[in-house]
Amino acid sequence: MKQYWNEVQPIDAFTVAMNGILHQYDNKIITLLYQPLIGPICLTLYNTLLYMVEEGKSLSEEWNHYHLMNAFDLNLEEIYHARLKLEGIGLLKTFIQTNNESRSFIYELQPPLSAEQFFTDGMLNIYLYQKLGQTHFIKLKKSFTNKKLDLNEFSEVTRSFQDVFTSLGVNTLTQSEGHIASIPEHGEEYNHRQKPNSITIDGNDFDFDLLLVGLSEFMIPRKLFTPAIKDAIAKLAFLYSINAVDMKKIVLQSLTPDQKINVDDLRKNARDWYQMENESRLPQLVDRIQPVIHRENDTKIETKEDKLVSYLETVSPRQLLIDLSDGGEPAKSDLQAVEDIMFQQKLHPGVTNVLIHYVMLKTDMKLSKNYLEKIASHWSRKKIKTVKSAMDLAKSEHRQYQEWAITKKDSTQRRNKPIRTEKLPDWFVSQEDSNQKEVQLQTEDLEEKRRRLEAIQRKYQKNGGEKGGEN
Incomplete structure (x- = not known):
């Protein structure tokens, strides 16, 4: 990048x-x-x-x-x-x-887009609805609509051109000159009203082959997947993060009795699926992974830290939580906490990943919302935009963050329970501070979660070079 x-x-x-x-x-x-x-x-x-x-x-x-x-x-x-x-x-x-x-x-x-195109886009209107809320959205929609003119009891009496005008004839020479004179000069064109282009999703991130494998020709003929239908599927897959397996069910639900795929039903069924999966919430217009313009790891990936940076730049916060849970679905409270700090503090996904990684190591592998918010607020004020800068700030402010994490309860537990040590992540250990590799933890029942975190990190340290080439 x-x-x-x-x-x-x-x-x-x-x-x-x-x-x-x-x-x-x-x-x-x-x-x-x-x-x-x-x-x-x-x-x-x-x-x-x-x-x-x-x-x-x-x-x-x-x-x-x-x-x-x-x-x-x-x-x-x-x-x-x-x-x-x-x-x-x-x-x-x-x-x-x-x-x-x-x-x-x-x-x-x-x-x-025209107002009608925008409100029927299927993606932009959903983002706007979520951004504004139902009351404001409906009020805004009404400002772009008018009462339809009812002509049912009227008859049209408009005269045509030839009813009003009569041609006296035009000689051939004048007619030819008139046509030539009307043509714009070389390199020029008439001012015109250009037709706006709808937002398109290229569909490269959606596996259409897998979708079609799951839908036999007998179930749904391939001719039904017109460019318009494929565009709608790609857009809905992006909007609601639907994979090919789940999309197959949505497509089947949208099949009409006369064997056609109805786009309106496709949108409704996709929305219903998403809200069922996400407790009736609608998606927001956010970058699912670190925006390309804020990725720094475009050079040759050589060190372990390079590989981890590449991983954190190319995975969503939700997927990071899944990886840290060994494939399990994250708790709704954790997702809500991460979503809140992303939107309230305007943190990019990659920066949020660093925050998750750091906080889970500092708070017994749990996402403490108050601790998240405190550090996120600090990073927001510092205008942290990249994974690397977030790592650097976490290193330089480590002592301050430790003080924030200490509570009276922690102190009591620390006096009453035996102490053991655990390594910090590789990215956290600076060159000057390489001998300080251990921090204190309090309970031995965290061992399994600690191993899982390190396993995830090793996995992406091994494969990070491949991920780093993606955009």
Whole structure:
């Protein structure tokens, strides 16, 4: 993964292009529907790029990124991340040209989905519903709807063109010249309203082959899996984290009596499955694993720490808890605690993984919510974004975190019970502090959980090099 400064520099030039005409109504859609999902910085970046293009034009003058930094009073990293969010949600396309040592970009603004497309998208509307809540969501939906015009008791009497106008004839020469004169000059095109592109999930992460193996041709003919159906399945699999085995049941439930797969039923059944698995909660718009832009382990993986970093960057917090439980489903209270600190403290999944790894070793292999929140709040204030920086901070602040973990009960237990020692994880032991490899634990019934944690770590130290190449 390349750091942002390898992707864009302040001196790099850029030009803004318009992919179609945007209307005032589009601004309402972006502000009220898109902004809750992407945030105000992204909205400001979109509008700023928009206003750089003169009204009636489709291309702006050339600027450099220093201008954006000064206009926003933000650093380039924040602007870059906002740009990526606009790209991901379909509001921006980016093109680059490199000449010798200079680079120039074209930022092509895309029109938003219509309100109807957004509210029937099947993914964006679910994220928005979860973000806003039912009351606000329904009120917002009503602001984009109107009462249908009832024409049942009316008859149309509109006249056609030929009913109103009469042609006096046009000679051949004038007709030919008129057609030629109407053609845009070379390299130009008429201003137009571009059809917005829906959000698409490429489906590379979903195993369609396994799905089809579980569904015989007799059960469901392959011709029913049209591009539209496959796109819906890929989107639902991403939205609700559904694997191929569970998706097979959902597809079968969505089969109509006339042997067709109904997309609406597919969505409803997928949502019902998710809520049954997750106590009626709906999914939120979060990165399931560490975002690529915040991964650092892109070099050759050589050390044990490199391998562990690669593992923590490419696994979700939920999967980490499963691995630490030897394949068992995490407790709902643990998942809720992790979810709360991720959203309240805005921690990335990889950083959350480091926190889980550290806290479980410090609190008898249990996730103490108060301890999690205290450290998470500290990391949030420090603006920790990467796995490596979280590890480094845990090392440097270890003594402070130990003090936070000590309670009167711990002290009493420590006086009354024999003490034994246990190694810290390899990533925690700094080079200068390599001789300090043991911390005190209090009860011997943790031995099995400790071995499980070390086994998981050894597993990914062995295979981490393979995971590190994934995006």
